[in-house]
Amino acid sequence: MKLLTTATLFILFNCADAYAQTCNCNQELTDVKNKIEKNYAGYQDKVNNKTRKAYDQHNKLALQQSKSITNPAYCLYLINDWLRFFKDGHIQIGRDRISKEKEKVDLQKRISNIESLKLPELTEIRGANGIVGIYGDKDSIFRIALIKSKNTFREYAGVVISSKSDKWLPGQVMLELKSGKDTLNGIMYDKFYIPLTVSLPVTENSLGSWQREETERFIPEVVNEAAVAGKLLSEKTLYLKISSFNQNNARNIDSLFKANKTNLNRIPNLILDLRNNGGGADFSYKPILPYLYTNTFKTIGADVQATDDNIAGWAGVATTDGLPADQKTFINEVIDKMKRNKGTLVSFAEDQTSTFDSVITYPKKIIILINRQCGSTTEEFLLLAKQSTKVTLMGQQTAGVLDYANMRGAEFSGIPYMLYWATSRSRRIDQGMAIDNVGIKPQKTLKLEQDWVKEAQSDLED
Template structure:
């Protein structure tokens, strides 16, 4: 098989608030940071010319000017990063992200007590809580995804929010009653803003408003999901019956590649004789393409078409690719592949240069078993996982079950750079798939399952029933 490009995806967009007003004002300037980010995106993001075109340029310029004007009055790092994140949503690309850099991680524990003291608190009376139990719309009482915290969502308008999420109760070591851990602004069908994690670090969130749920938060008293328990293991397997083997892979991160390879080797006997395989890729946000290579011989049935990609050759992008080549545990063949990419980029600066050819991938034989493969997918499947699914769905053995994937793939191969002042990193996509030119883009669309499953169903049981019937 041909070398495949490496894609790295972050599972969330993290923002960090651990500096006081004084230290931020003394050392950083939000307008300066905004302009720095804007410059990096305009020069290095492989999708910029697609996203800012003759139809959208005026909107982009106006939005940028408004953000720049707002940045001049911002005095806290959390609100500065919130503004920059909000500006970045123009591009509607999950491969543009802001993350903590190494310095901020080192300081995280040291600054924890200061963040706890700085967190806003709102007191709620018993009468207010009783009324919230009976409200409709967005306000109400909610439980988070693992039921470790009970949150009151109240209308509480400021410059940066329309709603506040106030802790009613939480398990030990998490939040304290009265703390404001959600700051949300209204959108068409979403609430966007900040959620503070258990370390009181603000995370940029977008919560879909749907029925009795705000994203993963469920209204108290509403019907819950199937109660299916998700394993925390990065890989897992289980024989469900004499006919069906279950394998779970939580990430294609390159650090998990050896675990995936070992898991398939350990299950070689089962895979060579059992007719059915359920491959659970739910919540797999991506990683590196070479990590899924142990799977392909078991799902392959015919020659597979792979559409290649181009990389934007800039100095920052070249530096980003060179940094990846030094990653611990990277296979030697991938280091060679990256060196070839960098060589092409050096020769074609300022242009999109091909680094992954269109190809037809063929294996020498088709495995007799498994005969049928169900792949479980959900909205958190993204990036490299979607790349794998585009190949897998060309197999006559494979059925996709679950829900639409994230749709974060057309622009990929994220690379990054430190902010100019604040302790964050900006990541952007350096490559552009030629699927776009063929009208086969999937960004913000996702990959559609062959059979849709609802959150109330036990997906593993449903897959087992379907594949064995």
């Protein structure tokens, strides 16, 4: 979605609605701006002599518009629009992932901010013209009524009719949207009641992934969303699925490879399904590397921005339950280095080469399935995997969210959300090897309507 014009922002944010918790949006935006300018590892790259004028104009517009906003969700919409200047998926607004106790309090505040509306008769909605109608989500969990409901922010509201989830009740407003060119733009609240900025393409019977009731939906292949999974597809091909490299999934990944060790050591083909794997922690993929290895792995290092906020963020990670002892030691060493060099980029990881004692005979051929939801640590893994002569990447281009990484965060001043930013900067950037907003391309592209697992198996067994 493009940056909004002055006129559009004025219409959207001229005033707030009475039902919402109030906030000082100008102060919230100012705080976010200060946090990003001080702590974001990509700030100096993104705001330079060529972009300074545009950045200053962008700030002036957003700060002016923020003065009339008192609704927290609408304030976040403006802040997200401001953040898009940096074009970095590692700058995010979300929930508190550090303190469970604080998140419980914040969640209740967010729930209390959700508006409720009385629904008109469903027969009236079904009989309405245009985009108004009854829709279901792609997972068949929610039914919503999209109705005309104009306020200072929106033209339409998506109101929950029924829900298979206990997190949403009938009458609650899940979508707040305004017309764009062939799209509806605005807010969709996620399962944690956080307002996400969305731009939903409109067709006769669909609104993004929402499908009008009693019309046919295109159903692509269902991606296995289990944390990890394994299946012997044939005596020639083993299938392993990893949905996340999150540190909480590291033990599951290790167990998956141990449980499949016999098959890994005798089956010639492996399909490693990483679709929708948004990343996590690098140490999580270590059990996989010996099976990929054919020659020396080369990794380009990174630097970390040394500031008080970043030090505090990394200190929080060092106390995370389940973090391996060697990782805690490493992080504490980085923290000590940051404390001695505040205000600079300090070495976080040196350029490295990794070798194994031998090349494991099996599997002989490996296809890794990737898509546009693969990012961050998953892309770091793919950069290593591509160096193996055993590996072929298949599917679709990845997200391109890696050059600035290792997100850490801080609370907003007065609203129940967290701001996260990238604290590290890869030295790939200086070598002309950046992948942000570009992604990693597969050697073999697949279409959504294809059965990706069958395509991979067929390719391997030909």
